[in-house]
Amino acid sequence: MFHKILIANRGEIAVRIIRACKEMGIQTAAVFSEADRDALHTQMADEAVCIGPPRASESYLNMANIISAACLTKSEAIHPGFGFLAENSTFAAMCRDCSIRFIGPDPETIDIMGDKANARKKMEETGVPVIPGSSGLINTIEEAEKLAVKLGFPVMLKAAAGGGGKGIRPVGKVEELESQFYNAQSEAKANFGNGGLYMEKIIENARHIEVQILGDNFGNVIHLGERDCSLQRRNQKMLEEAPSIAITDEKRKALGEEAVKAAKAVGYKNAGTIEFLYDKNGRFYFMEMNTRIQVEHPVTEMITGIDIVKEQIRIAAGEPLSVSQDTISLRGHAIECRINAEDPSRGFAPAPGKIQYMLLPSGCLGLRVDSAVYPGYYIPPYYDSMIAKLIVLGDNRQDAIAKMKRALEEFVIEGVSTNVDFQLELINHPSYLSGEYDTGFIMNEFIL
């Protein structure tokens, strides 16, 4: 087992990882930018190294500095969290070259799944159903038009090297194709340095259902059930729940098996998530694979009782999975609400500032709050605006919703605006309560 781990991240995920390490008796080394000198993760870790100025590109994305920090602190492993360098195969390869264990999949696997067009192709070859679309990249407008007509409009043009919702353009009819093609291409080039595009048919009124995967270094791959993340605003998830009430147990089993099949096809190691689109006709399609731990991992932890971060650490340390597929049972229903420091009246623009006063919900059974902020903390403007995740576990969905309502109402924060009121509106909405929502729900139902 590792003696010391360096956490190459910040905010609540860094705190999450530090907590897991402490519980495992592993020493922790944090890295922080100059803006995060007072951050909770910086203070909580056993030691902390400043790795640069506030801008992420000069600090949290600065591979040389982070590797140097690991060598300096003699950290045997690096946990990259999510975002930043978590899916950067160059960084993973660099760790390997410097005898540092990267807590995640192999760099080669990150590359295969990071190229979305390639990943699609690989899944097709493996027999996992994919969204009808192009086989590989689309190089010309003529190719695009031909395929779009064949698939039937509307279609989506997506960046092969993409992520985070960038480089994606919908095309409603053939007249829009040319301009959207060039738009998507240039956004992709600007954000990812690669303008390659692929095409998928837009599956309307679908749900975004993802499956949590764990794989060890011995070829064992299991799934921990699914999460329903259909509630999104501009491709950013707001609320997640597990299990998904839209699918039957039979479908759940099939979905899990497809996910494991997909992960095994690429020799997947460590934690990952396979994202599927689930349409109104009960068909699911592979969308993409995220080769990292995700923000919403707590809902899976709540219903399975498995600490995913600790599993990640054990897998990286060379231990086999501590559970097998048949010993996993899903109990109850979990919901997570993301609390962001944003101003709903200004189109949810990020609203950094100083937290004057804060009271986090607590107490009773099945409530968990993952947060990295504290009263007196100044939220820096350089990073994403998420400040807390409220997670509940209920005996069933109704119970879970009641708990979440209670938790949201108990949440007090002064000094910054948050989306708590919005989450309360969402959770009281009849369509949410009935479970009849899809990825278009928030954008269509709420005047934003």
Added chain:
Amino acid sequence: MNLFKKKKYVPVTVRPSSEYAPHVPDGLWVKCIVCGKTVYGKETGEYKICPHCGGCFRLSAGERIEMIFDEGSFQEINANLETKNPLSYPGYEKTIAGLQKKTGLREAVVTGKGEIAGLTVYGAVMDSNFMMASMGSVVGEKMTRLFEKATEEGLPVVAFTASGGARMQEGIISLMQMAKVSAAVNRHHQAGLLYITVITDPTTGGVTASFAMQGDIILAEPKAVIGFAGRRVIEQTMKHQLPKNFQTAELVLENGFIDKIIPRPQLKETLIKLLRIHNAVKGAGA
């Protein structure tokens, strides 16, 4: 705010270093000579160029040959020549032996015959890893024999120069190589044969003052240092501040000493074009 009331200093337990101690292997990160930034080795790409400033990292003879000559076509000549320490300079033999072991070369230049896009040429590549590619008796002899062979066979020569100057440890014998090589170059020239030099970073001293500047066509790599006397020596002698871009390829080009600066990815292509044009002309005239 010190939330956990941590003390400023804590006792550090010294663990015995194990094989798993993280360390950065040599060469994984390199420093760009031009802009000074630390660059991840793999990011320099197949042409070893700094992604920040475009500066060219120095190549070994092997790397250059691989980049320019058709695969497997380069046949080295006079590979075993090595210095006999003509002045019995103390410590010189030990230094040479160490460098031979480290670089795998016997001396600072690799000469031979090869093909570039099927066109046969005689080539010389100087390697700054070997004593800063200083020119001594062996470099001089190898270069001379190269030009003699090329003259004999009626073939062009492409030379990639790099040098810190004449090799101190061989004294006047090093200096004399300038005249010797220049004479061989001249005989090659009299035979109407093409000689292209590619001046790479850094090319200074006796090599600049002799065969590096004798090319019919003189190319250079971007931002290469090209000069004769060292910058500091000049400043101290003249008691005069020199401009920042002094002795760069760009300034030297401006002042008419070289013909063109070619970015490394386009170098092979450029050489092919030049060799083809001159080959065609030669064929036509023969």
